[in-house]
Amino acid sequence: MIDDEELFAADLIGRRLLKATTAWHHYADDDPSLVYLWLHLEGLGPVLFRTPSTGVSLRADQPHGPYSMEEYGSVSVIDDSPDVPVTQFVGQTIRSVRQIDYNDGRVSFTAGLTLQFPGGSVRLIGLVDDLLIAHDQHLGAVEAHLHEDVTLARVVQTSGGCPSQWDVWTSWDVGTNGGWLELTDFLAMAGLELAPEAELHTTPPIDPKA
Structure with missing residues (x-):
């Protein structure tokens, strides 16, 4: 430096x-x-x-x-x-x-x-x-x-239909070797909160050894 x-x-x-x-x-x-x-x-x-x-x-x-x-x-x-x-x-x-x-x-x-x-x-x-x-x-x-x-580092449109869909990447360091991030950690890092009536759909993490 x-x-x-x-x-x-x-x-x-x-x-x-x-x-x-x-x-x-x-x-x-x-x-x-x-x-x-x-x-x-x-x-x-x-x-x-x-x-x-x-x-x-x-x-x-x-x-x-x-x-x-x-x-x-x-x-x-x-x-x-x-x-x-x-x-x-x-x-x-x-x-x-x-x-x-x-x-x-x-x-x-x-x-x-x-x-x-x-x-x-x-x-x-x-x-x-x-x-x-x-x-x-x-x-x-x-x-x-x-x-x-939050500054976005990469944005990819995954669907041009209606509704449109996007994948976005930030420049976070999540501090995990496997890349798995809990929802509560994601919300805290992004400065977001769930609405009281928010729909939540999650999938289990993928085991890389499976």
Whole structure:
């Protein structure tokens, strides 16, 4: 990895989280605010998540120490940060990444990413210069304007009749050697839920040794 190299969401998939480093802005008597987050990923190195104004950018970057911001206060850097929601997933592999879009009818932009781990998910969101890490936290009125999308890696139309049928592939790492994915895991990774009256038709997994 080259420092300052731009990274993309797909680069994170299949990488194991080793630790997190955070940088906090301290100004006057206000509570410190998170300005930078580094996720140390196996085989990729430290990845810097920051918000340029809105949204979240990703790039390869080594954490750097505390520094003064003159009249803007100071920034403290905490290595192996214990008190941010993402650290509960240390040792786990990123299974999927979903894009979070913001649209309030007047302004629309890509606000951040949701990282899905075997043990749950965490959202990294950039809004008005603030980097937010949200796990189970509800973000209030802004939630109504956030929407998550799954990027498709391959699409094949299997029937041109009525109704049309499509097979689609995402860029997930499901974490299984046999390729079998439970419905509950699929729904979690895709950010979907079944309707109360949904019809469910399943077939048993195929035994490759049969």
